[in-house]
Amino acid sequence: MTILEVEDITSGYGSMPVLHGLSLKIEKGQIVSLLGPNGAGKTTLLRTIFGILKPWKGIIYFDGKDIKDLPPEKITRIGMGYVPQEENIFPSLTVQENLEMGAFIREDNWSGRLEDIYEMFPDLTKRRKSRAGELSGGMRQMLAIGRALMLNPVLLLLDEPSTGIAPYLVDQIFEKIKALKGHGMTIFLVEQNTQALKCSDRSYILEGGEKKAEGNACDLLADEEIAKHYLGK
Amino acid sequence: MGMSLGGVLNFLVSFAIMASIYAILAIGLNVHWGYTGLLNFGIAGFFALGAYTSALITSPKPVGIMANYVRQAIGLNLPFLLGIAGAAIVSGVIAGVIGILTLRLSEGYLAIATIGIAESIRIFINNESWLANGPQGLIGLPRPLHNIVPRCYYNYLYLVIVSIFLTVIYFAVERGIRSPWGRVLRAIREDEIMVSADGKNVFFFKLQSLIFGAMIMGIGGALYAHFSAAIQPGVFEPLFGTFIIWAMLTLGGTGNNKGAIIGSFIVWALWSWSTFLIFKVVPRGFETRAPYIRYVLIGLLLIFIIIKRPKGMLGEEAHVSEF
Amino acid sequence: MAELIVYGIILGSIIALGSIGLTLIWGITDLFNCAHGDQITVGAYTAFVFTSLFSNMGILQGKVGPFSFCWGVLLAFIPAVIISVVLALIIDRWVYKPLRHSGAHFITSFIASIGVAWVLRGFIYIIWGADFHFYSSGLRTVAFLPLGIKLRIDEIFIVVIAWMAVALVYLFLAKTKKGKALRALADNPGLARISGIDTEYMIKWAWGIAGTLIAIAGILYGIETQLRPEMGWIFLLPLFAAIILGGKGSITGALIGGLLLGIAQQVSTAWLLPTYKPAIAFIIMIAVLIFRPKGIFGRRHI
Numbered sequence: 001m002t003i004l005e006v007e008d009i010t011s012g013y014g015s016m017p018v019l020h021g022l023s024l025k026i027e028k029g030q031i032v033s034l035l036g037p038n039g040a041g042k043t044t045l046l047r048t049i050f051g052i053l054k055p056w057k058g059i060i061y062f063d064g065k066d067i068k069d070l071p072p073e074k075i076t077r078i079g080m081g082y083v084p085q086e087e088n089i090f091p092s093l094t095v096q097e098n099l100e101m102g103a104f105i106r107e108d109n110w111s112g113r114l115e116d117i118y119e120m121f122p123d124l125t126k127r128r129k130s131r132a133g134e135l136s137g138g139m140r141q142m143l144a145i146g147r148a149l150m151l152n153p154v155l156l157l158l159d160e161p162s163t164g165i166a167p168y169l170v171d172q173i174f175e176k177i178k179a180l181k182g183h184g185m186t187i188f189l190v191e192q193n194t195q196a197l198k199c200s201d202r203s204y205i206l207e208g209g210e211k212k213a214e215g216n217a218c219d220l221l222a223d224e225e226i227a228k229h230y231l232g233k
Numbered sequence: 234m235g236m237s238l239g240g241v242l243n244f245l246v247s248f249a250i251m252a253s254i255y256a257i258l259a260i261g262l263n264v265h266w267g268y269t270g271l272l273n274f275g276i277a278g279f280f281a282l283g284a285y286t287s288a289l290i291t292s293p294k295p296v297g298i299m300a301n302y303v304r305q306a307i308g309l310n311l312p313f314l315l316g317i318a319g320a321a322i323v324s325g326v327i328a329g330v331i332g333i334l335t336l337r338l339s340e341g342y343l344a345i346a347t348i349g350i351a352e353s354i355r356i357f358i359n360n361e362s363w364l365a366n367g368p369q370g371l372i373g374l375p376r377p378l379h380n381i382v383p384r385c386y387y388n389y390l391y392l393v394i395v396s397i398f399l400t401v402i403y404f405a406v407e408r409g410i411r412s413p414w415g416r417v418l419r420a421i422r423e424d425e426i427m428v429s430a431d432g433k434n435v436f437f438f439k440l441q442s443l444i445f446g447a448m449i450m451g452i453g454g455a456l457y458a459h460f461s462a463a464i465q466p467g468v469f470e471p472l473f474g475t476f477i478i479w480a481m482l483t484l485g486g487t488g489n490n491k492g493a494i495i496g497s498f499i500v501w502a503l504w505s506w507s508t509f510l511i512f513k514v515v516p517r518g519f520e521t522r523a524p525y526i527r528y529v530l531i532g533l534l535l536i537f538i539i540i541k542r543p544k545g546m547l548g549e550e551a552h553v554s555e556f
Numbered sequence: 557m558a559e560l561i562v563y564g565i566i567l568g569s570i571i572a573l574g575s576i577g578l579t580l581i582w583g584i585t586d587l588f589n590c591a592h593g594d595q596i597t598v599g600a601y602t603a604f605v606f607t608s609l610f611s612n613m614g615i616l617q618g619k620v621g622p623f624s625f626c627w628g629v630l631l632a633f634i635p636a637v638i639i640s641v642v643l644a645l646i647i648d649r650w651v652y653k654p655l656r657h658s659g660a661h662f663i664t665s666f667i668a669s670i671g672v673a674w675v676l677r678g679f680i681y682i683i684w685g686a687d688f689h690f691y692s693s694g695l696r697t698v699a700f701l702p703l704g705i706k707l708r709i710d711e712i713f714i715v716v717i718a719w720m721a722v723a724l725v726y727l728f729l730a731k732t733k734k735g736k737a738l739r740a741l742a743d744n745p746g747l748a749r750i751s752g753i754d755t756e757y758m759i760k761w762a763w764g765i766a767g768t769l770i771a772i773a774g775i776l777y778g779i780e781t782q783l784r785p786e787m788g789w790i791f792l793l794p795l796f797a798a799i800i801l802g803g804k805g806s807i808t809g810a811l812i813g814g815l816l817l818g819i820a821q822q823v824s825t826a827w828l829l830p831t832y833k834p835a836i837a838f839i840i841m842i843a844v845l846i847f848r849p850k851g852i853f854g855r856r857h858i
Contacts, residue, residue: 050750076752090743093736101740105752272663338845341588341662345796346845349838352793356835476670483667522685528678535671539664540654
């Protein structure tokens with residue numbers, strides 16, 4: 001079943017379009033990755049899906065509902081989570097407070113969820129009371145993901161979680177992402193790191209705001225032309 | 234409150250002189266903020282420096298019994314034009330020092346730093362009585378060419394003098410801003426990083442802009458000193474020395490020298506005319522409070538313009554650069 | 557010297573109280589509010605109206621303990637706070653909110669707040685005139701503390717109330733969900749939205765806190781000196797200096813900045829003319845800006 005459907009989206013900043021009529025589909029329970037060079041429009045796409053940018057043209061369906069006019073604070077409430085690439089934590093709040101902010105809109109008791117997150121990222125447990133701004137890059141990334149997980153979203157948008165962190169942590173993060181899929185979460189993973197392809201079910205390749213390729217991740221990896229052009233092999 | 238025709242004319246002339254002096258200050262601010270994006274909230278400092286410098290240059294040092302009442306560190310008794318030149322130079326030099334210290338600050342912090350500097354200058358003049366007679370200020374400042382017209386017509390002559398300065402400054406700034414130099418300034422306002430990537434020394438251009446604008450403000454201050462013939466530190470408080478000029482430029486149109494002039498005349502008209510109009514309508518016994526309605530009027534006008542016409546009445550002019 | 561330091565702490569406490577609301581609004585809405593001082597004046601005069609009202613009704617005229625003011629002043633805190641908050645919300649709704657939504661440069665809202673300041677001051681002059689007013693004409697009792705420190709009893713009240721208000725705000729921001737959301741918003745507004753925090757709703761809370769502190773600061777300032785239309789405007793520049801010292805949006809920074817400025821200003825009178833006090837504040841502020849542009853403490857906490 002399709003959980004997210006983007007159709008013919010044009011979007012950008014000011015009067016400069018970044019995406020030119022982009023379409024893609026995400027099936028429930030899968031990890032779908034989006035790869036492409038810098039400036040391809042990957043972050044713009046995520047920001048448009050999440051309502052931070054308003055698309056100039058096109059449709060966005062989430063779970064069968066048209067969401068293109070919803071602001072981010074509403075989209076959060078219907079089961080979508082978003083981890084931006086940068087500035088994805090509250091630096092002056094403690095680790096625990098960051099996670100609490102993730103649960104801001106939850107009226108029920110979320111202390112169990114908090115413990116789940118700490119269990120998933122045990123390193124964070126020891127730093128509960130530290131200011132998030134004092135954490136290392138890898139820990140920040142885990143905290144950022146943890147914050148978005150507090151609401152247990154149906155669909156999680158991840159913007160380049162592997163950027164700027166130590167290689168051994170990159171593996172760890174991709175492991176966690178796979179584990180989330182195991183819990184039934186759908187993940188839309190934007191990456192430059194080709195490793196992302198290996199853990200995803202389906203992939204899109206974006207360049208210059210246009211879709212250049214799509215398909216089964218293994219097929220894309222096997223395609224020499226694509227590998228040479230877009231994946232830097 | 235009847236007024237003779239002569240009275241009305243006199244009032245209009247002194248209104249036009251003050252509004253023109255404010256227009257000169259607003260053009261100086263336009264160089265800083267409108268063209269270069271420098272948030273100078275210390276206009277009052279350059280205004281005061283110009284006024285005091287010209288006063289000390291052109292007036293004689295008090296002698297005899299006056300020396301007991303009026304203290305001033307220097308009194309050169311030189312001609313008016315030298316006073317103006319001195320005002321421009323001193324304002325420019327101090328602006329250079331201030332710029333070297335503060336121009337690396339991000340824009341908002343520059344605003345606050347310049348408020349603080351202007352207030353410190355005012356407090357210094359106020360406290361150091363040996364310099365320029367402290368809070369009592371200097372009175373009886375010389376008025377240029379005062380012996381060629383009868384005293385009661387002097388303001389007409391002074392209006393001509395101020396208008397000449399305003400015209401020259403207006404055209405000088407218009408020319409400067411259309412030159413390649415002015416184009417760099419406007420580019421700095423739009424995108425500082427692009428300009429520095431272009432290999433231009435952004436800091437140096439900003440410094441030049443700060444000095445140029447401050448010199449204009451200094452001239453405005455000098456013209457004020459010789460018009461009112463008396464100056465005290467109290468004149469250069471932030472309200473009348475700085476904020477009202479920001480209101481004038483914002484109302485008229487940032488980045489537009491005609492806007493700076495129009496804004497100055499409108500705000501000053503509201504300020505000085507509302508008193509007369511209001512006196513006619515307020516109930517008796519309320520007269521002493523009525524003048525304060527002008528605070529409300531100017532404040533509301535400023536808010537209204539900012540929300541409804543954020544670019545001011547005229548908006549920014551398109552500039553075609555000359556090569 | 558001990559005496560000057562104590563006076564500095566008193567002055568610093570009032571500056572700190574006045575500056576917390578200012579830095580909170582600055583951190584959350586990016587507005588550097590020039591009307592803050594005049595809102596303080598409005599708070600002081602509103603309390604004056606209610607104090608006079610109680611006194612005309614012949615109630616609450618007994619003096620509070622050893623202090624110079626009567627019970628009416630204490631009760632007047634309540635309506636003054638309410639009116640101050642409502643006024644802040646109205647101004648935000650009609651002036652700053654439209655500017656926020658048009659994505660205006662922060663200097664635009666700064667200039668708009670100058671307009672608001674003039675409107676408020678104009679009304680204060682029109683309604684109450686330029687004369688000084690006092691909450692009470694009572695004698696001000698002086699206390700003699702060790703080390704030869706002379707202190708008006710009222711000033712003890714001022715310091716205690718100021719620090720209680722500060723402590724309550726601090727607890728609110730540190731412990732409650734809304735307080736944390738306010739800090740989150742100041743920290744990273746984009747992420748706060750993504751987390752589902754309703755920005756406009758939280759901004760109302762921020763104005764609520766700022767309005768409350770504004771009214772309290774106005775009344776305490778009025779007890780310490782006297783009511784006059786320019787009182788808040790003159791007070792504004794030291795507040796600016798305090799929050800610059802403390803760093804954008806930092807409550808603790810504003811507290812320490814306020815105290816430092818208060819003490820520095822009073823201690824400077826041992827060598828300089830008292831009229832140099834404001835200049836001392838500016839020179840410290842400019843030095844901090846030049847050498848530590850993010851405030852003395854750099855990265856902000858609360």
